[in-house]
Amino acid sequence: MDSRTVALIRTTFKAVAAEEGGPARLASSFYAILFTDYPQARDFFPAAMDAQRDRLVKAISYALDRLEEPNKLLPFLAQLGRDHRKYGVQPEHYVAVATSLKTAMRIFAGSEMWTDEVERAWSEGLTIIGEAMIGAAEKEVTPATWTGTVVERRDLLRNLTVVRLQLDQPMQFAAGQYISVQIPSRPRMWRYLSPAVPANTNGEIEFHIRSVLGGWVSPAMVGQTIVGDQWLLGSPLGGLGIPRNTKRKMLMVGCGTGNAPLRAQLMAMAQRRVNPRVHLFVGGHHPCDLYDLETLSALAVANKWLTVTPVTESDENPWWYLESGETERNWDGLEARVTGQIGKVVASYGSWTDRDVQIVGSPSMVQTTKFRLMAAGTQAKNIRHDPLF
The missing domain is CATH 3.40.50.80 (Nucleotide-binding domain of ferredoxin-NADP reductase (FNR) module)
Structure with a gap:
């Protein structure tokens, strides 16, 4: 992707985001278009969309800031593609998302800013993002999800709990990565948690969870989890970790x-x-x-x-x-x-x-x-x- 294409994408996004209430309005418009034109996509999202709207804009901004850094962006997109398998996402869903996002951007940018050149720039950028995620998902041989059975919960503070799970099969992850987790009482609402222990061949994993005031998922994790509950876990994400041979x-x-x-x-x-x-x-x-x-x-x-x-x-x-x-x-x-x-x-x-x-x-x-x-x-x-x- 050349520098002019990147500049056009960033300029239009920042112009829309800079307007009063711009990010929230853009996200609301995007999801309204997506669910209207592709109603089957609604099943992939939680009933309450507040946190999802905020996360969408931040994720777009994060990706756009790295369009000229493929060594950082592509591994991130590959991880997202592998993780999105947990939803049952297919290639056609990426097309639906790209089309809906471009439509929302065109509405808010206006005809003066949204030129044919801008349209082509966004099409190219979203195609690169979609292909990177789809390609990584198709090449992955690990499970789309793991099932973890709660074998222990230990309350350390009134708002902080340690939960240990036994996975149905071992998961390979680098110490320092994080994992998306879904609990029975909050279907389609995934929360990111970082394992507090390294990966092991026994398939044991431990999470330290603090209840966030006003949160949808963490209060339920802390307040309602019991031994025997079954959680769903997605693919590991993130790039923290210390290489074996580093001297720094x-x-x-x-x-x-x-x-x-x-x-x-x-x-x-x-x-x-x-x-x-x-x-x-x-x-x-x-x-x-x-x-x-x-x-x-x-x-x-x-x-x-x-x-x-x-x-x-x-x-x-x-x-x-x-x-x-x-x-x-x-x-x-x-x-x-x-x-x-x-x-x-x-x-x-x-x-x-x-x-x-x-x-x-x-x-x-x-x-x-x-x-x-x-x-x-x-x-x-x-x-x-x-x-x-």
Whole structure:
């Protein structure tokens, strides 16, 4: 795709998105056109579409920002194509989506902006995206979905639960990746979760789940999951991970359950003979949010290449925490807990120019931490995080 084609696509999308309420209106229009012209497509989507509309615009924006970086965009699209097999999507559905999106864009862009050249540019771009996803799906030999039976649930906080599942067959994924999950009480509503353990031949998997206020899926996962429930899991996604032969030191920054994919990577690394030095900052609002310090302590004691610094924004636990009267424990192998905003704390240690960086947490935490590190001297090309949608 040449630079002019990319520029035309980006210009029209940004012009539409810049209007008041533009992203929401574009998404609503797209789905209205899709469901009207291709009513069979409605079965692929949840009854409640609010989160889906927001996710669509963010996904489009993410892809458009990488049109000139095929080494980044194509692997991402390939993963999406493999993951979309869980819906039963066929090639003709990609055509329906592309046609509906172009129609919605044409309506909002207007006749002056939506020229024949712009039409051709969007057709070319959407064709490349669709073909990349279809090609990856057709070549994949792994299952479209896995079934996982809940074998244990353990409540750590009133809004945080650990769930262990036994898969119907082992799943191969890289430590640090994430997986789309569907639970029985929320059909067609998929939530992304990161395994907190590396892949294993026994088909065992563990998720750390925090209930998000106002969320559709996570409150049900935390509040309603029982042993014996059967979950559906899609193909693994994401590009976090540490190559075996890397010599670059690592900086890891995780907040809340964002610790899970980092923890999985550290467990995988602990099985290797040689590793680079890793400094992990694990954060939370309150001391009780640092729910996995026992595991991190054991890893740090057994692996001298690992340094772990706990960080919390407050020194006090919330009133509802049942063990709030207990004295805070000093864990072996861990540095003393630091109080402050995690991005600011990490940046205060220096520029980290000798490190590759991974950041995992809420979108706002990831962005804030990334900007603070860049301001301190860390190069953007050395910072990695999953797509923020």
